[in-house]
Amino acid sequence: MTNQPASRPAYEIPAHLSAAAHAALDATHAAREQLGRAMVVTAAAAVRDILTGDNPDAPFDATAVELVEGADSSLFPTGRYWTAAGGERTFTEAVGLAEAGNGIHGMSEWTAYLDDSTRDVWHKLCTKLPDRNGQPAYRLDLIRAAALQLDQPPAPARQPGGMVETLVCANDRDRYYALVDPADQRDGYVKPWFDLDTVRRIAEATQADAAEYGHDAVDTVHVLEGGDSAARHDGSAEPLKYAVVLVVCWMYLGGEQREQAVEVLQPNKDGRYAIGGHDWCWYALDGQLNPQIPFRP
Structure with missing residues (x-):
C-alpha cells in the first residue's frame, strides 16, 4: 500500500479560534x-x-x-x-x-x-x-x-494632577508615607508610590515576615544596589548608582504561574515604586490612623 499525497486538509480550524480561546x-x-x-x-x-x-x-x-x-x-x-x-x-x-x-x-x-x-x-x-x-x-x-465588592469594579476615571501624600498600610501594623492618586483605587484600596528609602524599609519588613511565617505566606521585596565608578559624560568622576527593585511571590514558584513569580519594578519619572500595586490591598489612614476605605482626601 502506497502513501498518497494529501489533496486537501484533513480538517479545518475556525479562523476565530484564537479570539474564542482568549475570550x-x-x-x-x-x-x-x-x-x-x-x-x-x-x-x-x-x-x-x-x-x-x-x-x-x-x-x-x-x-x-x-x-x-x-x-x-x-x-x-x-x-x-x-x-x-x-x-x-x-x-x-x-x-x-x-x-x-x-x-x-x-x-x-x-x-x-x-x-x-x-x-x-x-x-x-x-x-x-x-x-x-x-x-x-x-x-x-x-x-x-x-x-470587598462582589463584582470587580471598572477602573475609575483618572483626573489630572491627582497625586497626594498620605500614610498607607496593608497589614494593620506597618505604616509608610507614599504618594497616591485618589482616582486610582480598586475596591477602595489605593496604589501607593514609595521613594527608594521607604522601599528599603518595606523590603526589610517583608523579609523578616517571611523568615517568621514562611515564604509561602509573604511576598518579599528586595533592593539590589550597585554603582559604576566610570567618569560621567560631563567629565565628573562621581560614581553612578543603580537600584533594582524586585518582588518575589514565593507561592507561584512551584506552580503554573512560576514565570510570574519574580517581578522587576520600574520606577516612575520621580523615581518612586508601586510596591504591590492594588493587589496588596494598601489602604490610606486618616489623622487618627483609622483606615479610609475608600480614600477621600
Whole structure:
C-alpha cells in the first residue's frame, strides 16, 4: 500500500479560534475572581450570623477568623476568631457547642470554594499563622473581607494632577508615607508610590515576615544596589548608582504561574515604586490612623 499525497486538509480550524480561546480564558478568570469575592464576603457574613444567631442587625465583635487549608487546597474554619481588642475566642465560648458546630458546618460549605482556583482573591486578605496539625493555617481579615465588592469594579476615571501624600498600610501594623492618586483605587484600596528609602524599609519588613511565617505566606521585596565608578559624560568622576527593585511571590514558584513569580519594578519619572500595586490591598489612614476605605482626601 502506497502513501498518497494529501489533496486537501484533513480538517479545518475556525479562523476565530484564537479570539474564542482568549475570550474563554478571560471569562474563566473573571468567573473565578467573582466566585472568590462572593465566598470571601460570605465567610464574613457567616461569622456574623454565628455570633448573632442570624440577626444581621445585632452587635457582635469579630475582626478575624482562622481558616485551615485542607489537602485539596480548600479552606475550612476551626471556630477560632479574634475580637477588635485583639482577644482570641472560639465560637463555642461565644454561642455554645451545638450552635458553634452547626455554624462551622454551614460556613464550611462556603469556604470550601476558597481554594487554589480563587487564591488570588482570598490569600491577600490573610495572614499566615503557624500550621495547625501539619496543615497551613490563615487568619482572614473580616473587616477587609466584608468591604470587598462582589463584582470587580471598572477602573475609575483618572483626573489630572491627582497625586497626594498620605500614610498607607496593608497589614494593620506597618505604616509608610507614599504618594497616591485618589482616582486610582480598586475596591477602595489605593496604589501607593514609595521613594527608594521607604522601599528599603518595606523590603526589610517583608523579609523578616517571611523568615517568621514562611515564604509561602509573604511576598518579599528586595533592593539590589550597585554603582559604576566610570567618569560621567560631563567629565565628573562621581560614581553612578543603580537600584533594582524586585518582588518575589514565593507561592507561584512551584506552580503554573512560576514565570510570574519574580517581578522587576520600574520606577516612575520621580523615581518612586508601586510596591504591590492594588493587589496588596494598601489602604490610606486618616489623622487618627483609622483606615479610609475608600480614600477621600
